[in-house]
Amino acid sequence: xxxxxxxxxxxxxxxxxxxxxxxxxxxxxxxxxxxxxxxxxxxxxxxxxxxxxxxxxxxxxxxxxxxxxxxxxxxxxxxxxxxxxxxxxxxxxxxxxxxxxxxxxxxxxxxxxxxxxxxxxxxxxxxxxxxxxxxxxxxxxxxxxxxxxxxxxxxxxxxxxxxxxxxxxxxxxxxxxxxxxxxxxxxxxxxxxxxxxxxxxxxxxxxxxxxxxxxxxxxxxxxxxxxxxxxxxxxxxxxxxxxxxxxxxxxxxxxxxxxxxxxxxxxxxxxxxxxxxxxxxxxxxxxxxxxxxxxxxxxxxxxxxxxxxxxxxxxxxxxxxxxxxxxxxx
Amino acid sequence: xxxxxxxxxxxxxxxxxxxxxxxxxxxxxxxxxxxxxxxxxxxxxxxxxxxxxxxxxxxxxxxxxxxxxxxxxxxxxxxxxxxxxxxxxxxxxxxxxxxxxxxxxxxxxxxxxxxxxxxxxxxxxxxxxxxxxxxxxxxxxxxxxxxxxxxxxxxxxxxxxxxxxxxxxxxxxxxxxxxxxxxxxxxxxxxxxxxxxxxxxxxxxxxxxxxxxxxxxxxxxxxxxxxxxxxxxxxxxxxxxxxxxxxxxxxxxxxxxxxxxxxxxxxxxxxxxxxxxxxxxxxxxxxxxxxxxxxxxxxxxxxxxxxxxxxxxxxxxxxxxxxxxxxxxxxxx
Numbered sequence: 001x002x003x004x005x006x007x008x009x010x011x012x013x014x015x016x017x018x019x020x021x022x023x024x025x026x027x028x029x030x031x032x033x034x035x036x037x038x039x040x041x042x043x044x045x046x047x048x049x050x051x052x053x054x055x056x057x058x059x060x061x062x063x064x065x066x067x068x069x070x071x072x073x074x075x076x077x078x079x080x081x082x083x084x085x086x087x088x089x090x091x092x093x094x095x096x097x098x099x100x101x102x103x104x105x106x107x108x109x110x111x112x113x114x115x116x117x118x119x120x121x122x123x124x125x126x127x128x129x130x131x132x133x134x135x136x137x138x139x140x141x142x143x144x145x146x147x148x149x150x151x152x153x154x155x156x157x158x159x160x161x162x163x164x165x166x167x168x169x170x171x172x173x174x175x176x177x178x179x180x181x182x183x184x185x186x187x188x189x190x191x192x193x194x195x196x197x198x199x200x201x202x203x204x205x206x207x208x209x210x211x212x213x214x215x216x217x218x219x220x221x222x223x224x225x226x227x228x229x230x231x232x233x234x235x236x237x238x239x240x241x242x243x244x245x246x247x248x249x250x251x252x253x254x255x256x257x258x259x260x261x262x263x264x265x266x267x268x269x270x271x272x273x274x275x276x277x278x279x280x281x282x283x284x285x286x287x288x289x290x291x292x293x294x295x296x297x298x299x300x301x302x303x304x305x306x307x308x309x310x311x312x313x314x315x316x317x318x319x320x321x322x323x324x325x326x327x328x329x330x
Numbered sequence: 331x332x333x334x335x336x337x338x339x340x341x342x343x344x345x346x347x348x349x350x351x352x353x354x355x356x357x358x359x360x361x362x363x364x365x366x367x368x369x370x371x372x373x374x375x376x377x378x379x380x381x382x383x384x385x386x387x388x389x390x391x392x393x394x395x396x397x398x399x400x401x402x403x404x405x406x407x408x409x410x411x412x413x414x415x416x417x418x419x420x421x422x423x424x425x426x427x428x429x430x431x432x433x434x435x436x437x438x439x440x441x442x443x444x445x446x447x448x449x450x451x452x453x454x455x456x457x458x459x460x461x462x463x464x465x466x467x468x469x470x471x472x473x474x475x476x477x478x479x480x481x482x483x484x485x486x487x488x489x490x491x492x493x494x495x496x497x498x499x500x501x502x503x504x505x506x507x508x509x510x511x512x513x514x515x516x517x518x519x520x521x522x523x524x525x526x527x528x529x530x531x532x533x534x535x536x537x538x539x540x541x542x543x544x545x546x547x548x549x550x551x552x553x554x555x556x557x558x559x560x561x562x563x564x565x566x567x568x569x570x571x572x573x574x575x576x577x578x579x580x581x582x583x584x585x586x587x588x589x590x591x592x593x594x595x596x597x598x599x600x601x602x603x604x605x606x607x608x609x610x611x612x613x614x615x616x617x618x619x620x621x622x623x624x625x626x627x628x629x630x631x632x633x634x635x636x637x638x639x640x641x642x643x644x645x646x647x648x649x650x651x652x653x654x655x656x657x658x659x660x661x662x663x
Binding site: 067098100101102103104108110111112117118119120122125127128129130131132133134135136137139140158159162163165166169322323324325326327 | 364390395396398400401402403404405406407408409410411412413414416431432435436440441442443444445446447448449480481483504505
């Protein structure tokens with residue numbers, strides 16, 4: 001059970017846990033990039049490098065009963081939520097043991113066990129879904145929060161505006177988390193939006209709304225605690241704009257012609273892991289053994305996940321027709 | 331338009347009232363059911379289908395929505411995944427295009443993408459078809475398009491029994507079901523059995539038994555086709571009329587059994603000819619019953635133009651009994 005009091009507890013154990021979660025995502029995805037070059041993983045692969053503080057700041061604040069709707073850049077969300085790393089990697093391999101049975105791949109992680117509703121590869125497409133999940137909870141009187149992640153690109157979609165309006169109009173318990181990484185694929189925010197202060201758009205739909213430094217995991221967690229506490233209390237939606245940056249390419253096919261290397265480098269210096277590590281070191285709250293221990297633990301888990309995915313099985317092609325309709329139905 | 335009474339205990343009602351009864355019955359049977367769409371509540375439904383339901387069931391279960399087709403269709407999908415049984419009313423098929431992303435990319439795919447961890451037991455109702463002089467943007471017949479999509483089921487109730495009986499079966503289905511109600515049927519009146527019950531949603535029905543030619547159709551065109559069959563009878567041609575009822579899945583067995591008996595077929599479809607459900611049915615007949623045929627297949631579809639406003643041009647654009655008669659005579663030879 002996570003602690004939903006509205007302030008982070010800055011204990012050493014908690015800080016190490018946050019750091020561990022961020023490093024776990026980063027190393028896992030470094031491995032994914034490597035496996036992609038080895039052609040173990042195919043299709044699109046969108047990595048979360050640089051944005052880890054958002055998933056790690058928000059998701060542990062949620063309860064087991066809460067729900068998550070994510071995007072095609074969802075590996076980090078899934079790992080923090082508790083989708084086993086080996087099931088995630090097996091999904092990237094397309095193996096039956098994957099978290100979606102291998103049918104989804106990188107952009108479509110699903111997990112009933114942790115109320116993880118994808119993995120949506122249509123920008124903005126997850127927002128109406130989140131509204132509907134929350135509508136069901138609202139109609140039944142269940143005190144459940146649906147956290148919906150999406151990027152700044154989604155803000156230009158009609159579904160963003162329709163969904164924010166519906167959630168506010170019907171007072172639905174949705175936590176909208178905008179991961180503003182400044183680019184919709186290769187198009188800069190300023191080239192997409194007449195109003196680049198995105199949290200103002202939510203405020204115009206009468207949602208409680210705030211912007212937070214998405215590179216600061218403690219700040220994100222504090223904002224998420226405020227937001228979730230408010231939703232639990234009022235049942236109404238809340239909008240969190242997390243200002244962050246994607247340090248890697250949009251996908252493995254992206255030559256990054258639209259931004260300078262210097263810009264990326266400058267952001268790398270204020271990346272969420274290096275920043276949090278430096279802060280912990282400066283405050284003498286972390287020792288080199290801690291870091292070594294985190295790295296060793298993560299490396300072991302990754303090795304185990306790779307072995308699991310490698311040993312996984314391909315679904316027989318004779319079963320192709322499954323999962324289109326419920327088993328037994330037409 | 332009248333229908334034959336199959337049972338002795340009947341009452342007179344309209345297609346509109348049959349749909350309303352079906353919705354009301356579902357709301358009473360199952361607390362998870364709710365109706366959501368544009369003007370379904372205070373206005374009473376754009377075709378007056380849901381009139382009176384708001385007063386009986388309240389605004390939580392008869393939920394007026396903003397003009398946000400994608401938003402509230404997606405909300406219906408989410409609510410269905412979370413255990414509710416929503417009926418989303420999309421007013422008309424014309425506006426369903428604004429929700430196509432949610433219908434195709436989410437409703438039809440989530441079961442598959444999630445390895446069957448999640449399903450979408452959602453019903454989406456909408457009006458379809460031409461005939462009310464509503465011009466090119468309000469007269470589409472795109473049910474055949476939707477029937478192209480694996481993961482969906484597509485129904486076209488043409489009779490009072492089906493208008494009354496398909497909804498509950500659709501709501502019990504674990505996957506998304508689209509129900510297309512032809513605009514020209516809402517005022518159709520006829521007798522319906524007092525104990526009308528849920529009906530199957532995957533079988534075609536033979537509405538008129540005949541031996542000389544199979545006329546295969548669905549939805550609003552059923553009544554024009556039956557009218558054509560009556561006309562053909564006067565000319566000594568005994569036509570069998572098959573009502574598809576479901577466009578996905580298609581009931582191949584009933585179609586092929588009819589064609590095997592009559593050895594000739596004309597498909598009647600209000601969709602445009604190119605790439606239509608009628609083209610799919612012709613292909614299946616050729617694949618499965620080619621050697622049963624005594625003549626080339628025929629088709630009566632909408633002409634390949636946007637539906638025009640003036641009545642005489644609108645009527646010229648869509649299937650008519652006279653065109654069906656002519657096509658059947660040409661096939662019979």
